[in-house]
Amino acid sequence: MIPNEQTIAAIATAAGVGAIGVIRLSGPEAIAITDAIFKGKNLAAQPSHTIHFGKIVSPKDDSIIDEVVVSIFKGNRSYTGEETVEISGHGSPYVLQQILNACIESGARPAMAGEFTQRAFLNGKMDLSQAEAVADLIAADSKAAHELALNQMRGGFSSELSRLREDLITFAALIELELDFAEEDVEFADRTQFFNTLERLETVIQQLIDSFQYGNVIKEGVPVAIAGKPNAGKSSLLNALFNEEKAIVSEIAGTTRDSIEDVLFINGYKFRFIDTAGLRETTDTIEAIGVERAKAKVAQAKILLYLYDENDTTVEEVLKDLKSFYREELIIILIENKVDLHDYTKPRKNIQADDAIMPYLMGAMRMSTKDAEYINLLKMMLTAQVENLPHENQAIVNNTRHLASLKSTLKHIKEIQQGMAMNLSGDLLAQDIRLALYHLGSITGQVDVDRDILGTIFGKFCIGK
Known part of the structure; x- marks a missing residue:
C-alpha cells in the first residue's frame, strides 16, 4: 500500500x-508545494473550492513557465479525500511537463497509475467497486456502457451488495453470540427466519x-x-450495415477467404460484426482454412x-448448419436474403417456417441488402436481442473479479443452507457465514483486500486518475 503522507503530482x-x-496534486503538502511556484495570491490563505489566476515559475530561477488558473480543495473535500490542487x-x-517538473522539484513525487x-478508495470517498467503475467510465465508448459505469460509480451495485451483506452480518452476530453461550445450549438466531433470508440472498x-x-x-x-x-450475401450485408465497402463483393463463390471484423454502434450498443468465409466442402486449401x-x-x-438464398438452398442444408452451430446461449437469427431477385410466380419453400428449424431460432426475417429499410429492421432486431438478455436487477455486473466473488459467495450460501438442513452446530455454520461475508465484502473492499489485487485494479488506470 502506498503511504498517503507523500504528495503526488x-x-x-x-x-x-x-x-x-491540467496538472493534479494530492496530499498534505499540495497547496504548500503549489504556493512555492505560484505567483499570485497566497493559496494557503484562500478558502476551499476557489479558483485563482496567476503564473507558475521555475523553482530554479523564478522564470515564468505559464499563466494558469489554480483550483484548490482543502481538507477532505476533494476527489481523493485529501488536500488537492x-x-x-x-x-x-512541453509546458505541462515543465509545470509537473516544477511541482516535483518543490517536493511532490510523480503519481503512479x-x-x-x-x-x-483508501480515504473512504468510494468503495472498491465504485473505484473500478471510474475506469469503466473513462473507457466507455457507447451510451449503454456510459450509463452502466455511471450507475456503478454512483453506488448502484454497492447499495445492493451492502443490503445483502447486512443481512448476513445480522445472523452471523447471533450465531457468534450462541457460541459464547454454548454450554447453556441456547439459540438466539431464528433458523426459520434465516433460512428465508438465505433463499432471498441466493435469488x-x-x-x-x-x-x-x-x-x-x-x-x-x-x-x-x-x-x-x-x-449468400454475407459481405453485402456487412457493407450495408456499415454503409461502406468493408468487404469485396463478387458473384464468384468463395471470395471471402478470411474473417473481416469491425465495430458498429447501434442505438447506444456496441456490436462487433464478423463476416466469415462461405460454408461449404472444398478442396481448396486456403478456402478450407477460411471455413x-x-x-x-x-x-x-x-x-x-x-444468411441463405432460397433459390439455391434446401431445408436440409440450413438445418445441418444450424445443428452444428447451436448452443444454448447462442442467439440465431435466420435471414432469407436476395428477396429482390425472387420469382414470386413460383411457389416458395419458406424455410423459416419449417418445424425442424424453428427450435433453433430466436428470430427470422426476409431481406434485400440493397434496401435500407431491411437493414434498419435488422438493426432493431439486434438491439432488441441485447435488451432481452437477463438483467432484471437494476444492479448489473460487468467485472470478472466481481463475478468470481459472487460465485464464491453463492457457493458458501448453499453450503450454509445444506448445513442448516442437516442441523449442523453453530460453529460449523459460522465458518461458511464468515467465508460468504469475506467474498461479498471483497467486491467493495469492506474487508482487507490483498495489496496485489489493489495493484492490479489501479494499475489499469491512466496516470493522473
Whole structure:
C-alpha cells in the first residue's frame, strides 16, 4: 500500500496538444508545494473550492513557465479525500511537463497509475467497486456502457451488495453470540427466519451473476457472426450495415477467404460484426482454412446471422448448419436474403417456417441488402436481442473479479443452507457465514483486500486518475 503522507503530482489530461491541460496534486503538502511556484495570491490563505489566476515559475530561477488558473480543495473535500490542487495551463505537452517538473522539484513525487483513485478508495470517498467503475467510465465508448459505469460509480451495485451483506452480518452476530453461550445450549438466531433470508440472498446473487452476460456485452461489445453458404450475401450485408465497402463483393463463390471484423454502434450498443468465409466442402486449401476459421468465429459469437438464398438452398442444408452451430446461449437469427431477385410466380419453400428449424431460432426475417429499410429492421432486431438478455436487477455486473466473488459467495450460501438442513452446530455454520461475508465484502473492499489485487485494479488506470 502506498503511504498517503507523500504528495503526488501528475498530468491529468490526455496526451497530445490541446487548448488546456491540467496538472493534479494530492496530499498534505499540495497547496504548500503549489504556493512555492505560484505567483499570485497566497493559496494557503484562500478558502476551499476557489479558483485563482496567476503564473507558475521555475523553482530554479523564478522564470515564468505559464499563466494558469489554480483550483484548490482543502481538507477532505476533494476527489481523493485529501488536500488537492489542480493547475490548468495551456495544453502544450512541453509546458505541462515543465509545470509537473516544477511541482516535483518543490517536493511532490510523480503519481503512479490510478493512484489518485486509489487514495479516494483508501480515504473512504468510494468503495472498491465504485473505484473500478471510474475506469469503466473513462473507457466507455457507447451510451449503454456510459450509463452502466455511471450507475456503478454512483453506488448502484454497492447499495445492493451492502443490503445483502447486512443481512448476513445480522445472523452471523447471533450465531457468534450462541457460541459464547454454548454450554447453556441456547439459540438466539431464528433458523426459520434465516433460512428465508438465505433463499432471498441466493435469488438476488444468482440474478447478479446472470446479469454478467448483459453487462459484459455492453462493456466489450456484442460479437455478431455473419455466416452462410458462399454467395449468400454475407459481405453485402456487412457493407450495408456499415454503409461502406468493408468487404469485396463478387458473384464468384468463395471470395471471402478470411474473417473481416469491425465495430458498429447501434442505438447506444456496441456490436462487433464478423463476416466469415462461405460454408461449404472444398478442396481448396486456403478456402478450407477460411471455413474452419468461420466456424471458430461462430463458436465465439453471441449472435449468429445465418444468411441463405432460397433459390439455391434446401431445408436440409440450413438445418445441418444450424445443428452444428447451436448452443444454448447462442442467439440465431435466420435471414432469407436476395428477396429482390425472387420469382414470386413460383411457389416458395419458406424455410423459416419449417418445424425442424424453428427450435433453433430466436428470430427470422426476409431481406434485400440493397434496401435500407431491411437493414434498419435488422438493426432493431439486434438491439432488441441485447435488451432481452437477463438483467432484471437494476444492479448489473460487468467485472470478472466481481463475478468470481459472487460465485464464491453463492457457493458458501448453499453450503450454509445444506448445513442448516442437516442441523449442523453453530460453529460449523459460522465458518461458511464468515467465508460468504469475506467474498461479498471483497467486491467493495469492506474487508482487507490483498495489496496485489489493489495493484492490479489501479494499475489499469491512466496516470493522473
